[in-house]
Amino acid sequence: MAIRTRLKGLTPEDETVLRAVGAHLGSLASRDLKTRCVDGLKHDAGRWAARKRDLTVESSARWAGSITKASHDQWALARRCQQAYVESLEAGVRTLERRLALPLGAKGARGEPGGYRSRREWFAKSRRLGVLKDRLAAVRADRDAGTVHVVRGGRRLLNRRHHLEEAGLTSEEWQARWEAGRRFLQADGESGKRLGNETIRVTPEGEVSIRVPSPLAALANAAHGRYVLSARAAFAHRGQEWADRVEADRAVAYRIHQDPDRGRWYLTASWQRRPVPALPLEATRARGIIGVDTNADHFAAWHLDASGNPVGDPKRFGYDLTGSSSHRDAQVRHAVTRLLRWAASCGVAAIAIEDLDFASEKTREKHGRRKRFRQLISGFPTGRLKARLSSMAAEHGLAIVAVDPAYTSRWGAEHWRKPMCTPARKVSRHDAASIAVGRRALGHPIRRRTAPPPAHRSDEQGHRTVQTEPGTPGREGPRRPGSERAHDARSRTGPRTRATSASNTVRDARRTRRWVQDPLLNTV
Numbered sequence: 001m002a003i004r005t006r007l008k009g010l011t012p013e014d015e016t017v018l019r020a021v022g023a024h025l026g027s028l029a030s031r032d033l034k035t036r037c038v039d040g041l042k043h044d045a046g047r048w049a050a051r052k053r054d055l056t057v058e059s060s061a062r063w064a065g066s067i068t069k070a071s072h073d074q075w076a077l078a079r080r081c082q083q084a085y086v087e088s089l090e091a092g093v094r095t096l097e098r099r100l101a102l103p104l105g106a107k108g109a110r111g112e113p114g115g116y117r118s119r120r121e122w123f124a125k126s127r128r129l130g131v132l133k134d135r136l137a138a139v140r141a142d143r144d145a146g147t148v149h150v151v152r153g154g155r156r157l158l159n160r161r162h163h164l165e166e167a168g169l170t171s172e173e174w175q176a177r178w179e180a181g182r183r184f185l186q187a188d189g190e191s192g193k194r195l196g197n198e199t200i201r202v203t204p205e206g207e208v209s210i211r212v213p214s215p216l217a218a219l220a221n222a223a224h225g226r227y228v229l230s231a232r233a234a235f236a237h238r239g240q241e242w243a244d245r246v247e248a249d250r251a252v253a254y255r256i257h258q259d260p261d262r263g264r265w266y267l268t269a270s271w272q273r274r275p276v277p278a279l280p281l282e283a284t285r286a287r288g289i290i291g292v293d294t295n296a297d298h299f300a301a302w303h304l305d306a307s308g309n310p311v312g313d314p315k316r317f318g319y320d321l322t323g324s325s326s327h328r329d330a331q332v333r334h335a336v337t338r339l340l341r342w343a344a345s346c347g348v349a350a351i352a353i354e355d356l357d358f359a360s361e362k363t364r365e366k367h368g369r370r371k372r373f374r375q376l377i378s379g380f381p382t383g384r385l386k387a388r389l390s391s392m393a394a395e396h397g398l399a400i401v402a403v404d405p406a407y408t409s410r411w412g413a414e415h416w417r418k419p420m421c422t423p424a425r426k427v428s429r430h431d432a433a434s435i436a437v438g439r440r441a442l443g444h445p446i447r448r449r450t451a452p453p454p455a456h457r458s459d460e461q462g463h464r465t466v467q468t469e470p471g472t473p474g475r476e477g478p479r480r481p482g483s484e485r486a487h488d489a490r491s492r493t494g495p496r497t498r499a500t501s502a503s504n505t506v507r508d509a510r511r512t513r514r515w516v517q518d519p520l521l522n523t524v
Contacts, residue, residue, distance in 0.1 A: 291438025
């Protein structure tokens, strides 16, 4: 849980102290991160304690603990990103090797791309394969040695220093952003301590004070080496919950940072909430469910009752995933908030969503020139959505049911789009997919009931739609083709001379043939 407020009313002296303390602790954090990266895989509890002792001399024990923990978390994040990069390169190498082994112009099958279209493209991709293999070998060597590459303040911002005109920045603006990004003014909370934090302390009345590092003790304006800010902090969102924790001396972590573009200072308070016990699946299905289909620019949702029947009209919650990371995160948060409020008003206990993961689908080697499609699946906020939806749904008392996304869009459009359309309501493919997602979460088949027997056996009747029992293995997979048609019972090798009627042999086969249903196609 994290809440944020603006520190209004800071004096120039307050800003000078915050800059001085943040720069001093930022230099210590940079040095400690370098030490942690040099240790690599050889780091242990003894090295951690030694780093903390060295930092305590130039700050304090609690500041040193926050710095070492932040360095360790940063190194662990870099390792996870490094492993993700290795997996992405491995997927690209596998795809290139497979496509290069196929003949030119070969068709793809089972969702896999085919061969390249020309010798020129084949040659270019063979060179790219060598480049990816070299990159993969270098990254694997770094991973095995425990070497990571981290830039405090951000590598993107660092690279902008050499392209200020393209970024639309002056050297002074870039320097302000760089210094703001490398400051360190964050402290972890401690349960049982006064107001939940001894380093950055915020009282229920809003008084903010920080512990000044020992080399900057002359800046303190209060007892025990503390500096009290002139501004008062007031949390509008979940302020009462924060005040209850502070008065009970429960741990609260704080972070002070500056927005250099606006010239504002902000205070963020965060704490850990107790995990919510998971509800049994049958309990989540008792009052119906909300089926959600995730798309590149909106959530398509529909309310389903316990029997799997759609109730009311579909809902759409849009978002815009262009722009900065903070803008995208805010868009997802706002869309999820609207979705959860509507779900709570429907009286359901759970939300069903597809368990999407495009980690192995984003490589450009698989989709080739389909750049817009790669951008589309890369824009899906799968990881951020799962984290946001899980934490925010717990606040509303709702459970999350993740379902297999296979065939939801196809079967939803085939079986539910047309029946749910009315003269006053147009149902999109995404709305129909939300019904499919909800029915799968409720344990009901997506495909509709079996049609009644046809009036006669002529080809114009079409095929029958069939469902299977819920316990039948493979019922959600693709169906096997049915029995062959009667006019295919006998192959013709010679030229056909009569076009008006079939032979007696074909008519006899049509009379004696019995329709036997596939065991996987049981009717419910």
